[in-house]
Amino acid sequence: MGAFDPKGAVIVAVEPEGPAALAGLAEGDAILLVDGVLPQDLMDFQDRSSSGRVVLTVRRDEKTFETYYHRDEEESLGLEFSDTLFNRVKTCRNKCVFCFMDQMPKKMRASLYYRDDDYRLSNLHGNFITLTNLSESEWERIRQQRVSPLYISVHATEETLREELLGSTRQAKMDLMGCLRQLIEWGIELHTQVLLMPGLNDGEHLDRTLNDLGTLLPHVQTISIVPVGLTRYRAHLPHLQPVTPVMIPPLMKQVERYQERFLEQVGDRVVFLADEMYLIAGLPMPPHSYYGEYPQLENGIGMVRHFLLDFPRRRRYLKAPWGGPTRWLMITGEYGGQIFPPLLDEIRQRLPEVDIRLAVVPNRFFGPLVKCSGLLSGRDMLTTLEERRDFLSQPGTHVMIAGNALKDAAVIGLSQRGMLLDDISLQSLADRFQVPFVNAGSSCTDWLQTMRDGQGLERFDPSTGLPEEVVVIQYPEHAAPV
16 A cells, blocks of 8 residues: 555545545545555546445545445535546557647657546546557446446548558557447447548548448437647658648538438437537538537537627626726637637627737647647747737736636646746746736636636736746757658
8 A cells, every 4th residue: 555646536625514524534635445445536436435335544644544434326425536537547559640749849848748548537528539448357347337428539430541540550450330339238328539631531431430430329429520630740740631621611511411310310410520620611600509418519519609609698797887907918829810809899899998909829839720729839929919019018908818728737736827838937928018917717707707807717917026037948849750
């Protein structure tokens, strides 16, 4: 037990009067064993403590003790952990031709190159997995604990084609359709994804994939089609074509044929194009009714429509009297430049005293094909901010940044919060331009609340003492093969 690292099993919150509180558990405790067995993750803890009384072995500071924990099957756990996994995350062993991690410059933060392919994160957080690295014991656990739903990266159902896309590794040689059928026999619900690569898995190959997955309805509940992401760091990688605007209309017609069939078959469209497809082509988003329950919202399927739908519901934030900042510079990517202008026009009409400007930042760091706000670098923001110094110099100006452009504090540490992708901090930008920088979150509610209160999820005011300097790190690019 001395070798056990309880990082993920540490309790961070205990519900008053809940089963954990009644067991005497407290924030900071680390659960080591459940009935003598080390739990691997949150799912394992839930399963082993699902009903009846169990004995927990707990470490508090330097002491270890046992306590009885009891909850009814439908009762909440009564506690929260610092992480949902209590041991090492399983990583991807494929060498996918499209892997985004391989398309970044060298020597950035190690966590940015981390390739998770863990079925537990798939179930708990909706991460997509390939199924290629599961051991026999993990397949058995999925069966026994009925780990459902799972999110599967399919890309192609033709075995040789999928193997090629995954890098022709040993583990990529698998009977994917057989594995999906096995999961369905065990009662596992599946959500699937196709990363579309023009010239490789589109056209007749996409037809084959949609037809094959269509035989597994309704257990395959969704199929998303997402454009391949390409950066300028591909000198040493296989050549891939980007999805272009002219490709989108015929792709939409192709997908619509399957949507009509699936609607008749199971009463649901099942297959959806990612929002980015419509943004690439400059086409309007489908209506709210198109997305049903938004089952792949976090995968960018209907996220824009959901945001636009939420905006009129949150108009209460736009009422007078207005006590928040009246001058805002809103940083966004090129896709945001397509989405936000009509919303800002309405805000200006409702609140003429609020001067809100949109600063669209071209992505020079990753390249012109990357247009989302979540992949903006600090250096690109810096260039755009320098161009807006006249506006920033006016009293009362605030700058808001989309929350998805910031690194997760759980990954980089709380001491480094407010850090952008290339390790430029919001504090250093606040000090350089002498204006507050605010993390405006990612939801419509967060955005409007930030505008109203000026605080957001995090706020960085100019330092009163020694200012933090903006440090632009020069990351080496991948060299082209000799």
